[in-house]
Amino acid sequence: MRAIGFLDEIPLGEGRTFAVDGEMVAVFRLRDGSVRATQAVCPHKGGPLADGQIDLKQVLCPLHLNAWDLTTGCSLSGQPDLAVYDVHIDNDKILLGELS
Amino acid sequence: MRTRLVVIGNGMAGARTVEEILARGGDFDITMFGDEPYGNYNRIMLSNVLAGVEDESGIFLNDLSWYADNGITLHTGTRIERIDRFAKRVYAEDGTETPYDKLIIATGSRAFVPPIPGIHRPGRGYHQGVFAFRTLDDTRSMIRYAKEHQRAVVIGGGLLGLEAARGLQNHLPHVTLVHAAGHLMNAQLNEVAGETLKSSIESRLGIEVVVNGQTTEILGKHAVTGVKLGDGRVIPCDVVVVAAGIRANAEMAAASGLPVGRGIVVDDQMRCQDEDDIYAVGECAQHRGEVYGLVAPLWDQAKVLADHLTGVNPFAEYHGSQVATKLKVAGVDVAAMGLKGPERDDDESLTFTEPRKGIYKNVIIRDGRLVGATMVGDVKKVAFLMQAFDRGLALPEERAELMFDLGGPAGEVKVEEMADDEQVCNCNGVSKGAICSTVQSGCKTVTGVMDKTRAGKGCGTCKPLVQRIVEWAAGGEVEEDPAASYYVPGIPMPKPELMNAIRVHSLKSVSAVFATLGGEEDAKSKMGLASLLKMMWGGEYVDERDARFINDRVHANIQRDGTFSVVPQMKGGVTTPAQLRRIAEVAEKHGVPMVKLTGGQRIDLLGVPKEKLPQVWADLDMPSGYAYGKSFRTVKTCVGSDFCRFGVGDSTALGIALEERYQGIEGPGKMKLAVTGCPRNCAEAYVKDLGVVAIDGGKWEIYVGGAAGAHVRKGDLLTTVGTAEEVITLTGRFLQYYRENANWLERTYAFVPRIGIERVREIVVDDADGIAAELDAAMAASVAAYRDPWKDRDDPATPGQFRTSLPLTVLPQVPVRA
Incomplete structure (x- = not known):
């Protein structure tokens, strides 16, 4: 686990991208207060997933509205799955773990 | 002890009901009685057996092992003579008795043989050479006899008679069809359709057809030698087949004390009147006065009865069937549903006939819904018609589309003939095979399949084809998706109901709507709700930025590489050298x-990274052109009367005025406008959401509901007015009516035909509903709340509003054109 940023960098219900060791990770702050982290680039056509709309379950890529489960990374619209990361909040710090 | 279920009748209705019960896991001790000495066969296929295109063995539905495998006791060749409703027992002809807890009567029907002199021989059944056409045995004897004879007369010109005539042609050279009524298939077809069918049957098949022919006598001493008609004519023949209709086998039920009309009277759960444990299904049952002789109603009845008996849905109800049939009658395609002809003065009736080709088409429309259709010789449109008839779908405004495929290659595609790898959705690259396998994996709603495959989620033109493929792949078991009528998928309410709930609960943010009305928040619903709430509450709307789509968060249109396009406002497509100079400088400075x-007469700066947006806006110092939202976009104009030698109205000034007033107004879909200075239409006003056309005499025509995107449609003329002020007022009023009443993402080209231009005119122009002032006031409030979003640049709405979402990717990746 390593700190990659602060929770207040991410508005409630939105996502932001963090660069971590040459990888781009999209971190989403759900409206129930929890966070999720996935690969930042859409596997379909390279769209920026952090710009997508989310709810408690899924993220929609802003380019073609493909959907993925935020927790498992599983595609909900027939695309390849997303890589998802362990992520936690500790005192307003975003702690990123390994790929899960 | 398991519940004992006894079924009298082993025909299509009895066996299908048992299948449906087993499919629902029904746990019964089942005993079935069949009158015929066989397992269960498809009676409809007897025509094919007669015609020699199907082998006898091919028509059996369930062989004897099926009964054994499912633990069903089957008694073939056993006729039940009596039911004792009080002792709950049935008594067979052979003297055996069987107790039941639940009883299903599915005795079907038999051929109706009219009392014609000479048809029977005393004590010997039918006269030699006379046959009914109902059972497998009838069919076998008929074939055997016909092979050794020359001329047949078929009595009865209904469906069965026609099939018999066609089938007999395979076994002997001359066939004459005698029909008592004035035209063929008079139960299903009107006179002209019947006539068309008659000429096809005569000219193509060589069957002689006699209508208005009352058979008065069957001639012949030992064997048949001819039939005599009411007008004295004699038709020589050596075979007579009687196909004059069917009668329900209800005598046994009547004799056992059950109420019987034309069939055994049942209620909506197929239960016999005043009985708790006795049911009837199929051709022997009379439901709400109807006795059905076709197979589709029988399937419906079997499902209801199985739902009810197994307890899967004890309250399942059968409400009768809309009878729609599509058949090949004696080699001629025939489809019929509902009314045979118009019945009320205001029924719309459309007819097309092409006698040389044997084609007749008729559709009857009442209150905008299909209530009847008849097709002979060409049934290409029947799949759509049957759906429209069954479900009461909205009909195409161009009524001829009900009868013909007019242009558009999509309409001509036959689903069953498409290859699996054929691309259906050209936006998202989805093949027919992908759609079918999604259906096979259990997703049987059109919207569900569209969500899973993304087919039809691009421009939307392929949606009807996707729907047809789903229906085809589901084999008629498409499930209605209740969500189809919702404004957004996550809140189970149509728009009027949703707006009412929002007002009643005073819900001013998207999260409040979910919390109060929807349960879980839904990403796919946020954007539509945000738009609706903004429209309803204006300044009181609580703006949650996550409810916005990215374009609305950063006021620019996202591009394929994650950069954005910037389109400054250019009212009416009119610019100045100073403005052009500034745009040029900004483009150079930022390496755009x-x-x-653009198509809307503006200038687009493409490939601007998100983090540069505020600086680009600052350098431009022009207002947003809203080329990214579900909102009022642009007003395209021509040069109008100031310069053009043809112009009859100052379209440029009016276009600028419209854009100035309605800039940035959000709605359920994009709103693209145009004003053109004469009917030459250089500004393409006929194909805009709202288009204004100057006509001679200082007047303006207003067109609404036009489109020239994936869907092309000329707008409907809303009204003609005398002043530019009236154009501005009516534009606002129409747009407000659209904003309040259109479904999410429903463009005006769909909205206007859905409401109907007459109705739109009543409301917007004539103020028939007295809401014009309200609409004007609501629009005025929205106009007053307008604020240029590009002013946000100095004060970001959220942390990192303009932070890149692809920090390690070098942007732009779009091609740079110097």
């Missing part, structure tokens, strides 16, 4: 990869 003229 492409500068492009």
